[in-house]
Amino acid sequence: MSQTVELDEFRFECGESIPELELTYETYGEFDGENAVLVCHALTGSHHVARKGRGEENTSGQARAWWDTVVGPGKPIDTTEYFVVCANVPGSCYGSSGPASEHPETGDPYGTDFPAVTVADWTRAQRRLLDHLGIETLHAVVGGSVGGMNALEWAKRYPDHASRVACVAGAARLDPQCLALDAIARRAITSDPDWQGGDYYDSEEGPRNGLALARQLGHVMYLSKDSMEAKFGRRVAGRDGERDTFPADPAAAFFPYRDVESYLDYQAERFVERFDANSYLYLTRAMDDYDLAAGHASDEAALAAFNGEALCLSYTGDWHFTVEQSETVAEAFRASDSPVAHHVVESDHGHDAFLVEPGKLAAPLRDFLAKGVRGTAVRDTAGNYESESDFAPVHASLFGGG
Structure with missing residues (x-):
C-alpha cells in the first residue's frame, strides 16, 4: 500500500525551496539491516513498482504495477530476499510534491511556480526518505531508462551508500536527437x-x-x-x-x-x-539536463569514488538509450577501477524492451544482485570477468572488436 512521508524543507538544485517535501513510496519484503534495494522508476512511472497480492487496489493512479514481472517473490528482485523501496520522484504527479501540489502560501496548485527539478534532486530526496526509514546503506540501486540515470547519480553522489548499482537501458546523458x-x-x-x-x-x-x-x-x-x-x-x-x-x-x-x-x-x-x-x-x-560528468572533468572522474560493483544492461534495438551509450558508462566505471559488466541483450523491441521482455532481463539482474559482476548469467562486452560458467564476451563487434 502506498505511503506518504512529509519531510522538512527541501532546497532544490535550482536554489529554490519548498517548506515541506512530500514523498509517496511503497516497500516490499522485510528489512534485515543489509538487504535494501532501491528501485528508481522511469519517466512517467511511479512508486507502484509491483503488486503485493492478487486483486489488490491500485492507489497510485497508475494503470498497473510497472515492473511487476521483475519485483516480487521469486522474481529477479526477489522480495523474499530483499527489502525493496520505490519512491515517486519530486516533480511527478503520483503523490510526491510537484506542480499539482498545493502551494502553502496561496492554497492553489503550484503549477509552473514549482521549483525546477533535477535527477540529482530525485537522488537527494530518496536519500532523505531512506534516512526516515532507518536505512543507512543499500545492497543495490536499480533503475531503468531515466531511472538508470538516477541509479548512476547514486554512484556519483553517494559512492559509499550502495554496494551495487544497475543502470538498465540508461545512459550518462541524452544525445541531441x-x-x-x-x-x-x-x-x-x-x-x-x-x-x-x-x-x-x-x-x-x-x-x-x-x-x-x-x-x-x-x-x-x-x-x-x-x-x-x-x-x-x-x-x-x-x-x-x-x-x-x-x-x-x-x-x-x-x-x-x-x-x-x-x-x-x-x-x-x-x-x-x-x-x-x-x-x-x-x-x-530533468532527464534532458542530466549529465553524469557535471561538476567533474569526465564521467570517469564523476565515478572515481564509487566503491561498489556496477551493471550496465542495454538492448540492441534501443535507439533512445543505445548500446554504445551504455558502453560509454561501462568504460567510465572500468577507468575508475570499479568492477563493472556491460551486458547486452539482443532485442528488436526498442527502449520498451526492459519493460516488455522481462525474461531477457531476469537472469543477469538476479545474478548481479546475488553475486555481482561474476554472476553466472552476467556477461561483459570487454570480457573482464570470468563468470561461474563458461564466459563469452558479447557484441564485441559493436565496439570495434572481433
Missing part, C-alpha cells in the same frame, strides 16, 4: 491553448491535446523500426476504431486510418487520463 524530440513534445504541451501558462487546474480539460501529442512522440521513441513493422506494418484499422483525440483532418475520409495511428491515439487517450501535463514538462527537463 532525443533532446530535440523532447523539446518538440514540450512545445506540443505549451502551445496548446488550454495549457494557460500552466494554470489549468481549475479548468475542465487542461492541455489534453498537447499532452496526448507529447505522449505519442514518446511512444515512437520507445519503439524500434523492427518492432513497429512487426506490430503494425502498414495495416489499416477499421473506421470504427478511429479516435477523436485530435481535431478532424478534412482529408482523413479519403486516406486509410492505420493500425499505428489507432495505437498511438489509444495510448494518448489513456495517458491524458492519468498524467499531469506540467509534470511531463518538469520530468523531461
